[in-house]
Amino acid sequence: MHPTEHLKSLVATDWQAATRHPFTDQLAAGTLPKARMLAYLQQDYLFIEDFVRLLASAIAHAPSLPDAIPAAQFLGLISGPENTYFLRAIAALGGTTEPPVTPHPITAEFQALMRAAAKSGSYAQMIAVLSVAEWTYLDWASPHANRAADLPFWFGEWITLHSGPGFEGVVTYLRGQLDQVWPSLTPEDQAAAQSAFVTATRLERAFFDAALAGYPAA
Numbered sequence: 001m002h003p004t005e006h007l008k009s010l011v012a013t014d015w016q017a018a019t020r021h022p023f024t025d026q027l028a029a030g031t032l033p034k035a036r037m038l039a040y041l042q043q044d045y046l047f048i049e050d051f052v053r054l055l056a057s058a059i060a061h062a063p064s065l066p067d068a069i070p071a072a073q074f075l076g077l078i079s080g081p082e083n084t085y086f087l088r089a090i091a092a093l094g095g096t097t098e099p100p101v102t103p104h105p106i107t108a109e110f111q112a113l114m115r116a117a118a119k120s121g122s123y124a125q126m127i128a129v130l131s132v133a134e135w136t137y138l139d140w141a142s143p144h145a146n147r148a149a150d151l152p153f154w155f156g157e158w159i160t161l162h163s164g165p166g167f168e169g170v171v172t173y174l175r176g177q178l179d180q181v182w183p184s185l186t187p188e189d190q191a192a193a194q195s196a197f198v199t200a201t202r203l204e205r206a207f208f209d210a211a212l213a214g215y216p217a218a
Helices: 003-010 012-019 022-029 034-045 048-061 065-092 105-119 123-150 153-161 164-184 187-213
Strands: none
Touching: 003 012, 003 123, 003 164, 003 187, 012 123, 012 187, 022 123, 022 153, 022 187, 034 065, 034 153, 034 187, 048 065, 048 105, 048 123, 065 153, 065 164, 105 123, 105 187, 123 153, 123 164, 123 187, 164 187
8 A cells, every 4th residue: 555545544434524515515516505615715826825835845845856847847836827816716706815814713723734735854754744634635626626617606617627647647746756855754754754645634624624614705
């Protein structure tokens, strides 16, 4: 079993809950209220800065240039099409990104996890958090990819950004990086990376739970 499969098995309950969540089911069905989607996107947009810094830190700590290049290409996607999607969707739903909304406690906890991973100096911890963030989104979005074109863009493009061969390649790359470095880690480093993976999965589930309950809109 690959290390990433083992890590996923440790969080099976949270993983299943995060990737087959009523919130994303409603999103994919187009029945999620606009106000609920707006509040969710405003909270999710708060992750952009920390995610970019975390991904940049992973690029800087990659074992080699070939290991770094796919992450650098992905950084362009996050800072380009995904960032633009947020701005367009939030505006279309009647919201704004400036000033930023107040982070929900779960959002703040996730931000803190990303910052800690970025500052850890541990490539494995960085990739563990990034892997959860993207792999869980691939798992929830992929079953709904064929519906995306029929939905309003604030739903459909969010699904499209997290499904399809291109995004599958991103997740395969991130998992491959963690699988590659895992055997060379000390037991302490493995434990730290595992803790980051487990915590990130718990927070992904909690983030959707809070989104379903309704984040306060700006």
